Amino acid sequence: MEYEVVIGLETHVQLKTRTKMFCGCATAFGATPNSHVCPVCLGYPGALPTINGEAIRLTVMAGLMLGCRIAPLSRFDRKNYFYPDSAKDYQITQNGAPLCLGGAVRLPAREGEARVIRINHIHLEEDVGKLTHRAGCSGVDFNRAGTPLMEIVSEPDLRSPDEAIAYLTALRECMIYAGVSDCNLEEGNMRSDVNISLRPKGQEAYGVKVEIKNMNTFSGIHAALGYEIARQKAALDAGQAIVQETRRWDPDAGETFSMRTKENAEDYRYFPEPDLPPVLLAQAQIDAWAKDLPEAPAARRERMARDYGIPDYDAGVLAADRALADFFEATAQRCGNGKLASNWVMAEVLALTAKEGRPVQDSALTPQALGDLLRLLEAGTINGPTAKALLPELFAEGGDPKAIVERRGLAQVSDAAAIEAFVDAALADNPKVVADYKAGKQAALGFLVGQVMKRSKGKASPQLAQRLLREKLA
Numbered sequence: 315m316e317y318e319v320v321i322g323l324e325t326h327v328q329l330k331t332r333t334k335m336f337c338g339c340a341t342a343f344g345a346t347p348n349s350h351v352c353p354v355c356l357g358y359p360g361a362l363p364t365i366n367g368e369a370i371r372l373t374v375m376a377g378l379m380l381g382c383r384i385a386p387l388s389r390f391d392r393k394n395y396f397y398p399d400s401a402k403d404y405q406i407t408q409n410g411a412p413l414c415l416g417g418a419v420r421l422p423a424r425e426g427e428a429r430v431i432r433i434n435h436i437h438l439e440e441d442v443g444k445l446t447h448r449a450g451c452s453g454v455d456f457n458r459a460g461t462p463l464m465e466i467v468s469e470p471d472l473r474s475p476d477e478a479i480a481y482l483t484a485l486r487e488c489m490i491y492a493g494v495s496d497c498n499l500e501e502g503n504m505r506s507d508v509n510i511s512l513r514p515k516g517q518e519a520y521g522v523k524v525e526i527k528n529m530n531t532f533s534g535i536h537a538a539l540g541y542e543i544a545r546q547k548a549a550l551d552a553g554q555a556i557v558q559e560t561r562r563w564d565p566d567a568g569e570t571f572s573m574r575t576k577e578n579a580e581d582y583r584y585f586p587e588p589d590l591p592p593v594l595l596a597q598a599q600i601d602a603w604a605k606d607l608p609e610a611p612a613a614r615r616e617r618m619a620r621d622y623g624i625p626d627y628d629a630g631v632l633a634a635d636r637a638l639a640d641f642f643e644a645t646a647q648r649c650g651n652g653k654l655a656s657n658w659v660m661a662e663v664l665a666l667t668a669k670e671g672r673p674v675q676d677s678a679l680t681p682q683a684l685g686d687l688l689r690l691l692e693a694g695t696i697n698g699p700t701a702k703a704l705l706p707e708l709f710a711e712g713g714d715p716k717a718i719v720e721r722r723g724l725a726q727v728s729d730a731a732a733i734e735a736f737v738d739a740a741l742a743d744n745p746k747v748v749a750d751y752k753a754g755k756q757a758a759l760g761f762l763v764g765q766v767m768k769r770s771k772g773k774a775s776p777q778l779a780q781r782l783l784r785e786k787l788a
Contacts, residue, residue: 317512319543320520321472324507325485327464327495329372334460335440336363343501347455355460357402362589369462370593371603372494373438376464377414378607379492380433384600388413390587399443399454407439409584420612421480431481432469439463475539479532487611491636505530510539512546522556526563526570538563542570614639622652628660637675648685651692658688666709678712687715697726699772726775733774737782740765751787759783
């Protein structure tokens with residue numbers, strides 16, 4: 315039988331706050347285990363929580379970025395369960411009245427069609443501790459317990475593992491753009507519970523869903539979904555019933571394994587958190603926060619492609635990183651040539667950032683300096699090799715490209731008579747290469763251009779050198 319895959323994601327995003335959700339303990343990553351704890355986040359009797367206002371603001375900013383409706387009244391609830399990583403035996407979360415409702419994530423267009431994945435809601439809650447298992451014993455670190463988490467719950471609109479990864483990539487971009495979270499996967503800033511079911515094609519009712527818990531890599535999510543699709547299809551084809559359960563992904567085995575049958579809401583015995591008041595938000599406050607909202611990544615991609623005349627691919631790469639997009643736009647405006655700026659940022663600047671292991675905003679290279687360098691290049695004041703030779707110096711030390719060129723005498727030689735002497739010398743010194751060119755080996759011309767550039771100490775106009783060589787060889 316042919317089946318349709320149905321996927322929904324519950325994505326936990328750690329908020330970029332200095333302190334925890336309901337106490338003043340630090341959220342810094344990598345501290346000594348159990349050093350950032352207090353009676354509140356350890357659940358001591360009589361210790362009372364207080365709401366982190368910055369966590370409320372960041373969640374609202376996330377909701378606004380995704381087009382959610384912000385609830386004027388929301389409240390916190392207790393979700394009761396016993397896990398060893400939960401010191402209180404309950405979690406403070408939002409069940410009945412979350413902060414953000416509705417919204418959507420727009421995926422990049424594929425084959426001319428843009429997909430929109432609906433958001434059901436975003437609620438705010440606290441994280442639990444971290445369990446470590448080794449050599450027959452287990453330890454728990456409560457430093458993470460109480461860290462503010464948003465849970466972004468999608469509608470079951472996703473239809474393939476590839477689409478799930480596209481959704482998570484777009485969602486991550488939006489959260490970083492809005493300044494809500496670093497979304498650092500290695501530090502667990504972004505994790506997803508994956509819900510997946512299969513149904514016969516054409517059937518309206520959903521199949522029985524299976525949840526795969528706490529996935530923190532995109533590659534792992536893609537692989538787990540691929541395995542689970544094959545497992546459920548084989549079971550359904552064999553006439554077996556799919557059990558509603560929670561499973562875990564084992565990356566070494568490349569399989570999912572059953573953990574427990576899936577709990578329902580009544581199993582958690584939700585009730586309103588008695589120690590916290592409802593969250594009341596005035597529309598004036600929401601509007602004030604909305605003024606700080608940046609342009610969404612998808613909208614920026616489209617605008618940059620249109621305004622600067624660059625390919626959609628270039629716009630996609632540049633807009634994926636807000637700081638890089640800001641750097642490109644400032645460079646393009648400085649030099650007045652969007653395509654030239656895009657080519658240099660995409661090729662030369664990104665190659666330097668990869669080599670040096672730091673982003674461009676952490677270097678000495680400014681958009682103004684790169685823009686001025688490109689203006690010198692476009693005006694013919696310097697040639698391409700000279701510009702490329704200067705870029706690493708500007709990246710490491712900064713400076714004014716025009717002043718450097720004048721001080722070192724790096725201006726391009728565009729006088730035909732001066733270059734002709736270098737051309738004559740290159741031809742005289744390389745008779746075999748000349749013979750190769752006349753025999754039809756076009757690559758020989760490139761070697762001769764290189765010889766001219768070498769004799770001119772890199773100052774000759776490569777285009778003029780090539781033209782003069784062709785004329786003399788003819």
